[in-house]
Amino acid sequence: MKVIVDLTIVPIGVGISLSKYVAACEDVLNRPGLKTALHANGTNIEGEWDEVFAAVKACHEKVHGMGAPRIHTNIKLGTRTDREQSLEDKVNSVVAKQQG
Amino acid sequence: MKVIVDLTIVPIGVGISLSKYVAACEDVLNRPGLKTALHANGTNIEGEWDEVFAAVKACHEKVHGMGAPRIHTNIKLGTRTDREQSLEDKVNSVVAKQQG
Amino acid sequence: MKVIVDLTIVPIGVGISLSKYVAACEDVLNRPGLKTALHANGTNIEGEWDEVFAAVKACHEKVHGMGAPRIHTNIKLGTRTDREQSLEDKVNSVVAKQQG
Amino acid sequence: MKVIVDLTIVPIGVGISLSKYVAACEDVLNRPGLKTALHANGTNIEGEWDEVFAAVKACHEKVHGMGAPRIHTNIKLGTRTDREQSLEDKVNSVVAKQQG
Secondary structure (H helix, E strand, C coil): CEEEEEEEEEEECCCCCCHHHHHHHHHHHCCCCCEEEEECCEEEEEEEHHHHHHHHHHHHHHHHHCCCCEEEEEEEEEEECCCCCCHHHHHHHHHHHHHC | CEEEEEEEEEEECCCCCCHHHHHHHHHHHCCCCCEEEEECCEEEEEEEHHHHHHHHHHHHHHHHHCCCCEEEEEEEEEEECCCCCCHHHHHHHHHHHHHC | CEEEEEEEEEEECCCCCCHHHHHHHHHHHCCCCCEEEEECCEEEEEEEHHHHHHHHHHHHHHHHHCCCCEEEEEEEEEEECCCCCCHHHHHHHHHHHHHC | CEEEEEEEEEEECCCCCCHHHHHHHHHHHCCCCCEEEEECCEEEEEEEHHHHHHHHHHHHHHHHHCCCCEEEEEEEEEEECCCCCCHHHHHHHHHHHHHC
């Protein structure tokens, strides 16, 4: 089952600057089988369910390992059985409707 | 790694009434090792990471199997390494501060 | 336009214990016209759109005023034009399907 | 109070293709005072709190007016009092840490 995810991690208890933790998580997500796209409020990820969630778990383990005692994470995820859809497809379908 | 999750599934393409899909997902989540609590906008789940996400995946598979071609899901999740915390602990800590 | 919301605030830069900020936010949300229900991962709110979002804004102002320099918030919200629905209705419709 | 938002709308009861509703919402968000950036799982928005949430409300009204009887929406939002931050700043701070 393929899944498209939007992942936002919020390390808690490490002060106000979170970018180094997000960057470390990006490195963890950058693995074969996953396609990722960083945006201002999270990271979009495309891949097989088990691989995506293994990477999300590895991201939590990495960030805890960097010293964050607590992590709040948001995930939006979509699965569909009617057809294949990529990250690019999702943006393109909206843009096409705007231009139509 | 223990995780506390708030899960909201939104089946798409099956009309406007979603409660039977949410109920089926509840049944799937009701398994040994997980503690769950239904609320108006989702279901809180407490358990080990792998077991929680196996159940979330099984929920998607169940709802697709019921005929939903597309599912949008929201997950809020928290992990912490400083101490154990249960669903009840989280509510109680807020209530205690309100009464304090 | 009536709205049902699930609100989760995560103050950042104030250490690891967040419950006093959540409790203060609960106090702000406890105002005429809004119905609220605290759960383990957030607070469900029912009310008119403008009143709900005025309260959410007041919550942010309150928590910043308590010293939190940064707040990450998650909102799930639902509006519908086909019929009225309360927080209780949403839980009951799922429970009814489970028992059916 | 400035806010950075990630907005995802999910119209319910209008079938499986949602892009025309998202496109209509994009048009509504495209107004003076707001900066927006579409991505695969939502739209990032930067602006003053009242203007951002007026636009989100207008988006719901627009999509209901197009015939969607029910809308599920997710909002991630951030406010901070320590410094100004733009959509670009948020991406750049992560990228800088990756390259550092």
